[in-house]
Amino acid sequence: MSHRRSSFQSNDLFPREIDIEVCLKTLKIYQKIEGDVNCVVWDASLVLAKYLETMCQNKPEFLSSIRVLELGSGLGVVGLTAATLGAQVTLTDLPEALPLLRLNINENKSKISSMGGYAIAESLVWGDSTSQILKEEFDIIVLADCVYYEEALDPLVQTLQCFTNTITKKPTMYLTQEMRDSEVQKRLWTKFFEKLNEIFNVEQIPEEEQHKNYRSPDILLFKITKK
Numbered sequence: 571m572s573h574r575r576s577s578f579q580s581n582d583l584f585p586r587e588i589d590i591e592v593c594l595k596t597l598k599i600y601q602k603i604e605g606d607v608n609c610v611v612w613d614a615s616l617v618l619a620k621y622l623e624t625m626c627q628n629k630p631e632f633l634s635s636i637r638v639l640e641l642g643s644g645l646g647v648v649g650l651t652a653a654t655l656g657a658q659v660t661l662t663d664l665p666e667a668l669p670l671l672r673l674n675i676n677e678n679k680s681k682i683s684s685m686g687g688y689a690i691a692e693s694l695v696w697g698d699s700t701s702q703i704l705k706e707e708f709d710i711i712v713l714a715d716c717v718y719y720e721e722a723l724d725p726l727v728q729t730l731q732c733f734t735n736t737i738t739k740k741p742t743m744y745l746t747q748e749m750r751d752s753e754v755q756k757r758l759w760t761k762f763f764e765k766l767n768e769i770f771n772v773e774q775i776p777e778e779e780q781h782k783n784y785r786s787p788d789i790l791l792f793k794i795t796k797k
């Protein structure tokens with residue numbers, strides 16, 4: 571499969587540049603003018619990417635050479651930021667999201683490798699217990715804005731559980747979620763949050779510990795570990 575920009579209609583795509591100040595690199599992320607939820611950069615991904623950057627500012631080795639998994643990567647802002655900060659990252663999403671995700675990996679490859687990082691994209695449908703990725707172990711799992719429809723709640727929790735029922739590594743998860751002002755979204759979030767709390771230790775990261783320019787009362791950030 572080709573991941574070159576020419577595989578897409580050039581007038582379908584427009585780039586967004588995201589500065590990673592701590593290492594003076596700028597990611598170029600292609601979005602689609604029209605498309606599904608996986609074709610745009612969501613604010614929750616910027617909050618999480620910038621939180622990772624803040625962590626690296628305080629502790630430069632935070633992501634160096636560690637294995638990171640991103641769920642529901644979309645265009646890959648979080649995973650690509652982690653890779654540019656030195657992590658070995660597997661970005662995942664539905665099969666239909668992979669061509670644009672891989673194009674974005676390709677676009678930023680040289681910046682990532684110059685920082686000692688690595689990024690690859692694979693399909694991972696939440697709840698699919700046959701995925702080969704479930705056999706792998708990760709140090710950190712990241713996910714941004716992935717709680718937005720009912721049918722995905724149980725499969726998403728199940729997938730998080732699979733990645734924490736591991737032998738060697740006990741991953742820490744970082745999750746951001748935008749709280750949208752709709753009754754449906756509030757109900758979904760409450761249900762998801764109850765499930766998370768049953769299984770995991772869930773700690774909300776206060777805004778003052780987040781990036782000073784990329785935080786918002788509407789976007790919650792959590793650190794999650796196995797009980």
Ligand SMILES: C[S@@+](CC[C@H](N)C(=O)[O-])C[C@H]1O[C@@H](n2cnc3c(N)ncnc32)[C@H](O)[C@@H]1O
Nearest residue numbers: 608611612615642643644663664695696714715
């Ligand atoms: C709102 S978007 C967020 C994308 C990205 N994390 C961001 O914040 O920019 C939700 C993402 O979850 C992915 N997704 C939805 N259902 C999924 C499923 N069942 N398995 C895997 N990925 C899924 C979508 O394709 C999409 O990329």
